[in-house]
Every structure is written in C-alpha cells, then in structure tokens.
Amino acid sequence: MTVIEDSFTNWKNREEIAESMIPIIGKLHRERDVTVLLHSRSLVNKSVVSILKTHRFARQIAGEELSVTDTLPFLQALTTLDLGPSQIDIGMLAATYKTDDRGLSVEEFTAEAVAGATGANKIERREPRDVVLYGFGRIGRLVARLLIEKAGSGNGLRLRAIVVRGGGDQDIVKRASLLRRDSIHGQFQGTITVDEADSTIIANGNAIKVIYANDPTEVDYTAYGIKNAILIDNTGKWRDREGLSNHLRPGIDKVVLTAPGKGDVPNIVHGVNHDTIKPDEQILSCASCTTNAIVPPLKAMADEYGVLRGHVETVHSFTNDQNLLDNYHKADRRGRSAPLNMVITETGAASAVAKALPDLKAKITGSSIRVPVPDVSIAILNLQLARGTTREEVLDHLRNVSLTSPLKRQIDFITAPDAVSSDFIGSRHASIIDAGATKVEGDNAILYLWYDNEFGYSCQVIRVVQHVSGVEYPTYPAPAV
Known part of the structure; x- marks a missing residue:
C-alpha cells in the first residue's frame, strides 16, 4: 500500500511541476519568441500530461533519468535572462549540466550555455513573413496546421492565403471542415470559422x-496585401524551373515545392544540405518524404563508418495517386485497389540522394511497395560499410546522433520492442530508427526507418521555409558537430 501511495504522490507532484511550467513556456514564446524544447521536441502549447510523457520518452532514449524536477530549474533560470529569439533545449541543458564538473550553479551554467541568445548577442525579432499555399491537399492542410501553430508569437511565418481551383457550392466551408477534422491526424488544435462573403478562413485568429x-x-497577390511571400506548391503539377517560375508573380519572392524537383531545381533535405541554399535562389524543392527519411541516417552512417553501396526498400502507405478500387491508371500496377493490395512500384528517393549528398560516392539503389495503410511508412536501408563494426556500436552512435547532433530534429530513436506503424503518426522527425530491428554484421548494416510520410515530411518542409525566410532561430545549447 505504501508503494502505491508513494507512486501516486510522486505522480501528483510531477503533475504540479509540469503545470507550473506551462505559463513560463507560453510567456517565453509569446513575449520573447523563445521556443522551449526537450531533446528537440517543442513544449509550446503542450498539456501537463504531454509534458510528462515527453520527459519520460526523452529519458528512455537517453538511457538515464530525466524528470520535470531536473528541468524546471533551467526553465526558471531562463526567465531571469535578457533572451532574444531562439530555441532552447532544457533537456540538453540538464544533461550537459550533469557532466559539467566546474561547480557552477544552474543559473550560472544556463547563462553561459545560452549566452549567444542574450544581451548584446541576441538577434532582433523578425517581421512576419507572408506564406501562400498553392494547393490544399494532404500535405497542404498539414503545412497549414503547422504554420498556424507556429504563429503564436506573432512573428515568424504568417499564412496569408491558399490558392485552389473552385469546387462549387460551399467550397470554402468544405475545405475548412477538412482542415478542422482529419481521419488520421485528428482534430485541429484550436478554433476555425469561415467568412464566406470575404472568402476567408479564420484559424486561431489567423485570417x-x-x-x-x-x-x-491568374493571380496578383499584391491585390490581397501579400508581399515578399514564400509560396509553397504542394500540387506537384510543376516540378522543373520553367513550370515553377510561373508562381513568381507580384507579391511572391520564393517558391518551395513539396515534391522532388527536376533538372537544376535544388532538392533540399533540412539538416543535411539546407545550408547550401543560395540567398538569391528563388525556386527549390523539399524532395520527397522518403528522401527525407533516408538521407539523414545515411549521412550519419557515412560520416562515421563510410558507405560503399546501399539499397533502400520502402514499404509505403498508399496515397491519393492510387485508386480506391481497380480502375485505369497511367502507371503500371497503381490502377489496382490501394486498400486491398500490396503494390510494387518505383521510388525516386535513391536517385535523389546524389542531390542531397553530392560527396557520397556510393551507389544507392531503391524500390518500393505500397501497402494498405493510410499513413506511416518504413524504409529498410541495407548498407555495405567501409569498415566493420558491431550492432551495439551502431546503436550507440545513432542514439547519440538523435540526441546531440545537428541531425537531432531529423532523426529519432526508439527502443520499444512492440512498436508498430500507427505509433508514429504525428512524429515530427524525418525518420525514426527502430533499435530493436537493426541488424549489423561486420561491414553490413540494415536499418529500419519509420517515418510519418505526411506529418514528418510537412515538418521538414516548414523547417526549409523557416530557413529561407530568415526566421529559423538558433538552438542552444548548440548541437555537437
């Protein structure tokens, strides 16, 4: 009985601490444009239980205890500093403080770790950057949700308009309803109203x-007060520079494609090659969801072990490109019923690796099987390494990459022995390494990489847009290189 009472008392205490964290996190975000993270997971607008679950998951992958009692002092220390716009990872602060032997107080250590975001070093808050969505399908609506979510500070990105083809009576009402409720990703977090007369959707105060x-x-965006905007084309109708250039209308400054680009259009995987984007580049692509899933782990393995060759097999959820029931389709096999069959098809992800990792000389081949699930896919990456290693060494390396490296927002790591695809719906990482499924023998490594091909990819798109817009604020403590 004592154990039960002690456990429940401990839970209630941690609940109370997490509850006290919420207003601090919210105030830092609204007033200073500071996003509080816990091992790369945002704590902004999270519930008490969500904050506690994030702490528990973080300590699982870190291999050591991490509790709200450990992180609260660092959060409180942040409130005493003259902070500028930034992302601050209190999980990393707590973890690095434990290994620091200089005898500094939490306040002293925190001030030193985030010095680049304080006082004379802090950057100025950016003016809001207009964003336009061209198309409003699966990716378009998820990108819209993320843009609305990130508008809380009043700075950064601001979704101004959505461009679609007219769909008849109550078109805008039906589109708003699809934004409000999603069969896979659940309810929109907030309120949505529609002004049919003004052709406007108001979501959490965003018109x-x-x-x-x-x-x-056909569109003159300046007629709607839109200027210097980034347009996100999620139709996939135009993929080369000539076609995408048609978007560069009055009011539009840059175009970002949510599909693999063709020709000389740069294919960008955030975390890997986003720093190669030229300031004057007006057209770029975020590649595909599968490319985003395999390139970060491939880079992590190539940097540490070298990669001589590889093959990726993607087991991919079905998409709108396939037919609900057997019917004509211009592509082989895709005309067969998506929810009733496994369908062998091609993937361009392997060939796209060369654009994102031009220094990788290894030949990477790929193929794909579409399967009857509506979301979350898995990529099986089979690599021949330049040197022999062990399973334990590879897992330690990838766990550390997921926690402390510049790729920690792209790569997640899970040790749960019974994880299945639906567990990763809503993951914000480009890919999640399944530790239990990983196989290593000598110079051969096989990685199983889960990815939410809708939401995780949409998060990567937003990261690229933040980068090119100049509102991608630095993270502290700085990731290990």
Missing part, C-alpha cells in the same frame, strides 16, 4: 484568404 484560380498566372 487566411482563399483565392480561386486555375493557373498561377
């Missing part, structure tokens, strides 16, 4: 104009 057009050249 989003719905513009009807059949072609990019």
